[in-house]
Amino acid sequence: MDARRLSLVLQLPQDFLEHAAADYLTDDEYGNLADDWLVQALKETSSPVHGNLALLRRTRTRVSSGGTMPSGPVYRLADFLEQLGYRERQSLCPPDSFWQSAFDFLPPDDLADLGDAAEHRFRLRWAWLLWSKAAEAGDSTALASLVSMYEAIGDREGAEDLLQQAAEAGDSQASADLVGRWEDAGKHDEAERLARHIAERGDTRALVDLASKRANAGKQESGQHLMQQAADAGDIAALLPLAFWRDDAGEREEAERLARQAADTDDTTALMLLAQRREAAGEREEAERLARQAADADDTTALMWLALWREEAGDSAEAERLAWQAADAGDTHALANLMLRRELSEGRQSAEPLMRRSAEAGIVASLMMLAVWAEEAGDRGEAERLARQAADAGNTKALATLVERRIRAEDWESAERLAQQAADAGNTTPLATLVEQRIRAEDWESAERLAQQAADAGNTDALYSLAVKRAQVEDHEGAERLMRQAADSDNVVALLTLSQWREETGDRSEAERLARRVSELGNTNGLQTLAAMRAQAGELGSAERLLQEAADAGSISALLEIIKRRAQAGDWKGAEHFMRRAADSGLALFIQPSYGHIWPHGLEPDGTPTEQW
Template identity: 35%
Template sequence: MNAPVTGRTDPGHRADAARSAASVQVADTGNVQASGHAIANSGIIHELTVIRHEYPAAGPPAGPDPSRHQGGGRLGRPIGAWDPHDLEVHPAPDPAGHPGTGRGDLPTYVTRRHDRTLARLVTAAADGESGFAVLVGGPSTGKTRACWEAVQPLAARGWHLWHPSDHTQPRTTLEELERVGPRTVVWLNEAQHSLGAAGAVGGRIAQAVHALLTDPRRGPVLVLGTLWPEYVAACTVLPRPGMPDPYSRLRELLTGRTVAVPSAFDAAALKELRDRAAAGDGRLAHAATHAVGGRVTQILAGAPELVRRYEQAPPGARAVLDAAVDARRLGAGLHLRADFLRVAAFDYLGDDDAADLGEAWFDEALRHLTAPVFGGLAPFRRVRRRPEEPPAGDAAFRLADYLEYHGSRLRARACPPESFWNAVAGLVDPAEVARVADSARRRLRFGVADRLYGVALDGGYEGARLFRAQLRELAGDSTGADRLAGADLDRGDLRTLHLVAGMRRASGDWSGAERLYRAAVDHGDVSALRPLAVLRRSAGDEEETARLYWQAVQGGEHDANVLLDASPPPHWRRWAPREALSPLDEADDHQSILQGVTPHWIETKDRADPEVAERLCRIAADHGTPSALLELARLRRGAGDTERARRLCQEAADHGCGPAYKLLAELAEENGDHDDAARITARFAADQRGVTLRWYVESAAKRGDWTRAERLARVELRHGSTLGLRLLARLREPHAPAEAERLAREAAGLGDAQALRTLAVARDAGNPDGAAQLAREAADRGDPYALRTLAKARDARDPDGAAQLAREAADRGDTSAFGLLALAREAAGDPVRAERLALEAVDCGDDVVPRVLARTRARAAAQEPRPGRPPSLLERVLRAGLGPDGSLPPG
């Protein structure tokens, strides 16, 4: 969708970029940043009073090839033939509680900021340019309706829309996706079922979507999806070293293609809502009257009535609802069978409530939960089986989306009781059982997880073997772990072996790790040579280390850490084919090499030998990673060598590294040359690499020129970005808090809730109550990380207050704060709080205990050893796990 960012500045390239459709990248805060070529031609250069760069005239883009759209057997149906409710657009009942008047009946649509983003995508698609966007927001925020409204202009152009026949079956989706042809909208509502599917199939779907978008014979197409913020957060977090990375393909696909949908209407949308309500739309009038904090779409979807039914449910029905919520948030499928719910719900009842229930309590609970509450909505919806599906022995139900969302927050800090885990063992789909086993493992219910992985394995889900081996190794059952790793090795799957070997290496069992790595090498696994070499180097065997590294290079292992951190030259010469070998120069797979050229690696090399570091960073730049030179320039600047920093930065810019211009401008500004700084920034804009005025905003603010700083922030605002206002609010806080709040609220009103979060952190030291209130408001406006960020900032000054903010964050859906605070408390030498926070993190599914424990052990090892020291609570928990009910291990 986006034009590629390159370092070329030739007129033809810039003309192509200038005439391409202005693509957008929407951050998780919801504000839109126009791409570089749009900003460069927008008047910013004039605002900065710097030199202009003229572009050569460019003709109109070539139109799409009509012949590509011919042919029969098209997948999907014409857009106009779809009922929006069949595409999961929520029905909106009228104020009297009756459903809509008929097929496709929807309230009048109110446009918002994200609709403009979608409109640009649709226009580009109509002109022949394929596009892809995923709308990110909570349930009942209008994501699916926005997609439906966006594609209406394509209906008149003969476009089809394809919706997977059963999006809960990702393999079927993958097979059908391969048949999508030109002028088709691919409808991936609730994309976690397809793009985020467990195992390899999710990655294959993401790869298939990428292939569809980039194949000119199949375009133009428009791929639209929706996701909850939790799913986006889960797939964009990089896994820890040695752990599987199931979302790498999806992470690449989503980069720059997410569109935030706020949970609340901003001021402009509320005004349009009132105008349309006054024109006679009764449903909008009802929503305008009853919505709190701009949450209009939730009122239209009947969400408040669903929540009321949840909170006021009788004990039996509430137990079933809580079991259903836990099942969905811990990995069970969309369709929950009655027999599962019956068994799972029992331990959610208190003793007195259980004693008062009659024999038919479960049937009564289902009747209560399937009864409509408002306009035909109900907490549970009975699932209608498709005609081609085989008959099943029990009814199945789907939990209402909004209740799943609401209940997941309500129960974010709760771990299910034993009856829930027992019910999971009876699920039919082994992959589903394995997903829930993963959740049990992350919550340190090791006995439960081991049993469920065994059920999944017996059902034919081979992927369960990986984590079952991990549990065996944690429990000290090396024989069992070896047996599981060997079974995968015989199947050609080396992941389990690497996981177990890595655990042994981390625990100090180097001989056990080496034995496994050598078994992998014997099976032709080149990637095992590198960790094996590290073990031999730790043992002082430089000769063997060099041989293993060179064997890895010959086998195609071209990671930079292998090629550049290997043994000293004398050992290389023994194994290399010629005297003056540079492994990096010999490597063919430069992309693989450059993945290892990290800032930490550059800093390490620069400390060891600055001249060698500079040479290697130039090699990296020549092969497509000019950021290596920029990172080195930053290091030289920090060391006070500004002239060399400027030279390296100019080299990075010449290689196409856009951010290098910012550093060049800063160096010029520090030297007092304001005009040169302005010229550099203008060149950055003109070369199509994107530009931001935030550095100029900050520079003006530091000089005390607040009027100019705000004017520049508003220049950026006119071109779609609120980041300048956000920065200015933070800078104004120490001097004029009221002005800072005005600016932050203006940005938040335009969809940038993160502006309130940033101001809250800046305000916390002087006004903690006011800061907490701003963070809560940011969270309510759709910023999921506001309270977590404030908790982390507050921790050093008020750890108990930080922990309370972490609990508030968890209640709003962000459970990561406990783990962050536990690590911070351990680093601060506060083991008691670290232990308590780590255990709270466990029940939220954050397996931070091993990381806290590893740091504690490292700290203890640096101190005087204490023979016979009894194991700590976390050591006992990590060894034995928690009971199904969360009980601590004995001792």
């Protein structure tokens, strides 16, 4: 269970299980084990119960390219036990035999993540050992973690030595990091040599990064030279800055050649950016020529710009053809922008034919816009028909918009009817909007009726809002009734509010019951709020009890608050107890900035401070 909750692989080697088990047993239990204890244990845990279910199941292993084949049998934990482990053992750190067995018997490609788990539990010595073994096997993630550990203790030389060793062993990521460090330290020749060496191995990232760094530092010639080398080595991303640099230098033909080279590999970014540059300079014909090349490479954004430029030039037929071409390819932005352009420049009469054709083609946004236009023209029946058609296609925005317009016209009956249609289609926001409007008008009866309709459709937020307003006008009985109704539907905000109300009226047991219900729903704010109220009243013991409940339910902030309170009170023994609990739960990174100095070398698996290593 510990292996799975610390994100180890599904299939665990038998050797690992055998040797990891030792420290889970007391001395007496371990001493009384039979010689064949492992055989018996595996037989018992592998025996099916309740049909075909077993606690452990021996499995066959498929090894992906680059993976490591276990040397012996492997086993998989039952799913229900894995879930139980997450729930019941989340605050426990595995014992020393677990870490040692993982180090000895798990394949190196599993150790980087386990090293992270050790760091999260402040088991720094084990993190270092696991990362080191993984890094030696070529894991660049583990290497990066080791480098960060060296730098955290101020040993930059050690970090660089580690990168140097990895680079010499062929690690491209370590080499790239080293390139950046050398360039920053002024070792320009060494940085350039190493970047080229990495590129020769097929990884041009360091070369591109170095080129960008040089160009940004004002060393344009060197930057362009290195970027060209990256492009020559097959890095398509290097073509974009090269194209821009050539264009800035007036070498348009070369810039376009580079952009077309990128487009040949389906990256039309450079072509479109050059097209937009030409357009901004007033060279529409050149802009369109480049955009057509991008469109020929299946860039629908290029089709959109071409459509807009053709429309601006008065070629409406070609503009529509291009917009429909983009729509046929699954991108309706060209049509939407073309219709907007026509509406703004020539009015709705010009845009409407295309809008209707696009609506008939199933573009829901066009249905919504036509509904709004019909409403504004006074054709309410047509507006509602189009809005319902859009809702049937999964978009209720048109109905919601019509509700807002009917509200502004104070046509409450029509607004309610449309809001109910929206709710039936899954959108209760219009009903909630109507509730707010009726509250403002102090029409409490209508507000409650609408809030009940929203609640029946699955949204109790309107009941909560109405309860708050009733409380503000001192209708405490009505507020209590509505808030209770929302809380009974597990509305978290209503439960939290009701919990505070009960605390303020002295009904503490009910306040805690409600807060615990919120916690069961995955939110510990109720417990923490009550804790703050108790602390404000000077009841520190009760406050900490509630904070501990919140921490037990998984609240990091509650656990940190307990630690802070104990430390502020000078109770360092108590503070350390909860710091260990945080570390054991995998939360060491949250306490390390403030309290990491207490255990400068980390902790052992049993929780004792680690000696310098």
